[in-house]
Amino acid sequence: MKSPKHVLAALSLSVVLLAAGCSSNNNNQSANNGGTPSASGQPETSTSASTEKLQIKTSFYPMYEFTRHVAGDLADVESLIPPDVEPHDWEPTAKDLAEITDADVLIYNGAGLEGWVDQVTSSATGGNLTTIEASKGLDIMDGFVEEEEEEGHDEGQEEEHDHGGLDPHVWLSPALAIKEVGNIEQGLAQVDPNHADTYKANADAYVAQLQQLDQDFKDGLKDVKRKDFITQHAAFGYLAKEYGLTQVPIAGLSPEQEPSAAKMAEIVDFAKEHNVKTIFFETLVSSSVADTISKEIGAKSAVLNPIEGLTAEDQANGLDYIGIMRQNLEALKTALNE
Known part of the structure; x- marks a missing residue:
């Protein structure tokens, strides 16, 4: 329904x-598929004035x-x-x-x-x-x-x-x-x-x-001390798979989803057993769940940005997709080498 x-x-x-x-x-058609690699620089402009x-x-x-x-x-x-x-x-x-x-x-x-x-x-x-x-x-x-x-x-x-x-x-x-x-x-x-x-x-x-x-992610994450990271939102499965990591999500695909008490307890136990020192939360939503777990285990919380939108601070700092992904890489390198 x-x-x-x-x-x-x-x-x-x-x-x-x-x-x-x-x-x-007057040229619209249904369109899909494809992909290609290569060169450098900024988007080209049209030479046709009309x-x-x-x-x-x-x-x-x-x-x-x-x-x-x-x-x-x-x-x-x-x-x-x-x-x-x-x-x-x-x-x-x-x-x-x-x-x-x-x-x-x-x-x-x-x-x-x-x-x-x-x-x-x-x-x-x-x-x-x-x-x-x-x-x-x-x-x-x-x-x-x-x-x-x-x-x-x-x-x-x-x-x-x-x-x-x-x-x-x-x-x-x-x-x-x-x-x-x-x-x-x-x-x-x-x-x-x-x-x-x-x-x-x-x-x-x-x-x-x-x-x-992509190469920077491969180089930066290949020799980290640990391979698992805890995140508030289950948004990083593709990133983890691509670079040989394991995402341990507190909640599901929607960042607004609240984890059950049993799931919270499970994450706390995992974090203590694996000596996790950083719990990741994200921009645009409350960090309360990550903060609760980090306080429970004596860890810190940090941002791992799913880039679902730019914050006012991101825009003020002139950040874009690549810039934020580089911030994510540095955050992961720090947490996975603690």
């Missing part, structure tokens, strides 16, 4: 679609960041979810739905993160909107599900169902971020084939930076 907010969103979309005009883009820019909506910050590097000056790229808003439970307003319908392209992560996408795409099939699923074709892992106390289990199941039981956090592995950039590049090339070479050149330049980031 759909929740009331999903029903309201669907009704809002129906009204919006009756009023919304068609996009001016070309209208693509209007691209992206779901949340990593999709915006990847897309703006690929599109360069060939598109106006905007994020639907504000940078300081946690995206797991965000729902589009009628205004958001109208903007999506009027856009040429919607780029989203997929793997169940954006539960509202199916409503948008199924209702907008008669228009010119092209959707690009950045995680298309990737090996998506099952999500973490707590099986402890029944009371907590029911709430956990509801949260996990928002993702279809899948873990959507692929962008936190630089190696998989490279593949997402490739999917975006190939999708835009299908929408706008006249500029396919520019999209590829832009993607290659950004992928070169991501490849260096």
Whole structure:
């Protein structure tokens, strides 16, 4: 059964679609898949003065960041979810739905993160909107599900169902971020084939930076003293898998999910047994659960950022995806060598 907010969103979309005009883009097609490595530098610009820019909506910050590097000056790229808003439970307003319908392209992560996408795409099939699923074709892992106390289990199941039981956090592995950039590049090339070479050149330049980031993670984590880390939110499964680590999550895929008392006790026992000295929490949500466990075992708490949005401090410091991932690498190196 759909929740009331999903029903309201669907009704809002129906009204919006009756009023919304068609996009001016004449090259829209369905698009997915791909990926390529290479060069250096910043996004290239268009040399065609008469070309209208693509209007691209992206779901949340990593999709915006990847897309703006690929599109360069060939598109106006905007994020639907504000940078300081946690995206797991965000729902589009009628205004958001109208903007999506009027856009040429919607780029989203997929793997169940954006539960509202199916409503948008199924209702907008008669228009010119092209959707690009950045995680298309990737090996998506099952999500973490707590099986402890029944009371907590029911709430956990509801949260996990928002993702279809899948873990959507692929962008936190630089190696998989490279593949997402490739999917975006190939999708835009299908929408706008006249500029396919520019999209590829832009993607290659950004992928070169991501490849260096990936290598830095490999080098920085290969000789750490310990391989397990405790985190408040089960967002780092892909990162852990890529670099030979073990994520020990306190709660599930949704950062708002509260762990059961039994799960809390289990984590405390694990931390004491393995002499864990750092408990990771994240930005955009309360650190209370991580703080409780760290006080219980005499450890400290530190940030491991899932990059689901930028904080005001991140923006003030000029941080982006690569900058925050480098902060994550340093935090992991410190904790895993204690």
